[in-house]
Amino acid sequence: MTNADAGSSLRERLDVIWGAPPGWRGRLQVVNHTAVGQRFIITGFVFFLIAGLLAMVMRAQIAIPGANIVDHETYNRLFTMHGTTMMFLFAVPMVEGFALYLIPKMIGARDLVFPRLGAYGYWCYLFGGLLLYSSFLFDMVPAGGWFMYVPLNDKEFAPDSSVDFWLLGVTFVEISSISGAIELIATILRARAPGMSLRRMPLFAWYMLVVAFMILIGFPPLVMGSILLELQRTVGLPFYDTAAGGNPLLWQHLFWIFGHPEVYIIFLPAAGMLSMIIPTFARRAIVGYSWVVLSVLATGFISFMLWAHHMYTVGLPYLSQSFFSAASLAVVIPSGIQIFSWIATLWTGRPKFEVPMLYVFGFFFTFVAGGLTGVMVAIAPFDWQVHDTHFVVAHLHYVLFGGMVFPLFAAFYYWLPKFSGRVPSKLLARAAFWLIFLGFNITFLPMHLTGFLGMPRRVYTYGWDVGWEWTNLISTVGGFVLTAGIGALVADLVLHFRYGRRAEGDVWGAGTLEWAVDNPATNYNFVSIGPVDDSHPLWSKPELAGRMHRGEYYLADTSSGQRETLGTSTLDGEPQQVIILPKPTPLPLISAVFTAFFFIGILSSLYWLSAASIAATVITMLIWAWQNGSLTPPKLIDAGLGLRLPPHYSTPNAPGLWGTGLTLAGDASLFGSLLFTYYYLWAVWPEPWPASGTAETALLPASLAAAALAASSLIVAIARRGVLLHIGLTAAALLSVVYLVLEYQALSQMAPKPTESAYSAVLWTMYGFVATHIVISLLMNGFVQARQWRGYIDAQRQLEPRVMRLFWHGTVIMGIATYATIHLFAEVI
């Protein structure tokens, strides 16, 4: 048999192993990253089109003074749903979808390391979006703006369920974003091709690594803010009610601690796409790779310290405003480094001017203009003048459309051959670009002037005498041109599936591994996984793609019939394990359906439905976890090229452990938001909070509770295997229940009624948070004991106990931090 024949036969076997079950039932069970990523992208694009149509109704309404196309309430709903859809249902899912689709192909993996989590994330996203849009059916469409400020969106001013649709729908979607982030970090750090050290990693992977961490840390504050607002609206816990010791600015802080990094969460992936596209068309490696990595890291950190620049007008002291103003200006440095790096790459390369490059130049023009107005609004006195005017609307669209949509469209055209196996029409693509570029600038350039002339954002009409009529009319005309451009782009994308030229191999002559994958991409990406010794392996080794296709490298043996990819070391990409991946299963869909009913139950005040649904979700996930690979004793796997590696579940650094650690990091951010709530409300409340004295701090029962919890952690750490594991875990479970009872008694002494004040509400919410974690820990405890009893845990199979221990310790740390805050701190002050 020749090498080519062997490669072909291997492909047939891989097609069977990695294929989806037939029919629509099979499609619902798909977990492969290529299919899941495509679903994210297509769904995100549909939401983009819907949000665009909402915007066009708004533009038609304010095209001329006194128009009556929609009334003010409808207009409020339109801008709320437009912003919400673009930010939560288009931008973040779209960039995550691209990453889920591309990252394994770029780093030389066959799939993501948690495929079922990716599929679950997609269903959560889809159902969350549908839940939000179902508000139209009930005539309860959110109308309080995409940042849902209180008290406008408290029960008093928004008594129907419209705000609940928003809070629950967005939180549901954020489960998807956070699960995607965990999946991406673990995959990038643990499943790169052999030899792909950090300095050889494609820049898009660096960008997505940073972005995924930003999502993991940045999204939980909004989740916590939403939980608190929902608790205030449904059961009357007064976190944002000034009269009861709460504060509406708390919402603004929590929202913008999420909201400003969100802008960079959207921009950085797009910049990552540019960092892949520009070197390809410049036909040289990027100039200043280390500098670009630096700028991505710096942007990630600095972007978290800008949140209050959205709050310059709420009365912060000047010095505070100066800190945020300075940080807002400092973030220009890393952004500038990237821009100069791209320009230098083009300058020193031999650029080819293909369609994706049109959008790259569209990006340069638009984003730099948006960045410059960003510098203007970063300066507090200027911001005071233009705050909440159309100038800000123009600025944010230049940044977001310029910084994300233009690069995204460049990415569409660049990676389309992977998606469809075809190349679109240049003529239609160019026409679409010019309509979009001109339409965008005709819409938003005059809007700066509209803002300078004093037009506030979010007003549904205006008079003839204010001087805004011409600029608004021009903006509306531009909006229609932009819409025509988007229509042309959609037509081009649709038509190319039938009429596009067949794309063969590395269409653009790119140097990164995704171009070693077939057009369109196969489910398994690579017949064998090749070693990498350069950041552009296809340029340095032109024969690499062919040899990978012929199965000459790692994991070309398909005799196990399992889905496999290589697990490698974090820093240097040294092969360490074979990661065995799950096959198609309906469990992610079933879990997401139950999760949806949990949210529907809260929305419709059917709390029994929520309780039953969450129980069903947990059971589904336990079945999901039970099916993991360690049901059989591990043995070394022949990975090819003379390398024998253990399966992932018998190693001390399996991806599952990483997933748990990352989940805890997100959890810590959620818990940190709750601690912030406590300390913020304490700091802004002028009265003593609470009055000092032992009775109010209940130090004795609380200390006993904390000691019990700490002891449980110690026992969990010691109990490793056999009977000792059973005894230890049972004792730890009992101690955690002791904690729950004693802490309940302590809080009952301190704050008997949670609805009485913001202080009481925070205390009980913190207790509820820790209690929820203890319940999850107990479930994991029981799960580990059940597996031990069935003989699935032994000296080599320790993954589940390790995961449980890590989560248990994380829970105990949060419990102790809660004790330190609500008992020790209260005692000290």
Add this chain to the structure above:
Amino acid sequence: MLRRLHTGGLIGINLGLIVWSAYFVLLYALMSLGCRYALDAMQALGSNIITVALAAIVITTLAFIGYLTWLAYDTWRHADDNRTRFRAAVAGLVDGISLVSTVWVGAPVFMVTPCY
């Protein structure tokens, strides 16, 4: 030990920015708490006590990140493999931008009166 931590892994590479982030939160939180308890009425070293405390934090942070920068530079200079060289280079660049940001964010402490 600090040198190894700083240029040995992903978290260490970001040490400059981690310190900068903690510094930023500390400046903002201390100023807010100082104002809550009206500490700006108290004087020390010829200025109000909040400004003095914040200035001390700025200078200490600058010194520490400056030391980190030197460590990264020294590691980069003596590195005999590309892997270490890359990590030290990125760590040094991160420290550099952290230094600039520390000066930039800290400058208002010396110019603007707190609590107004």
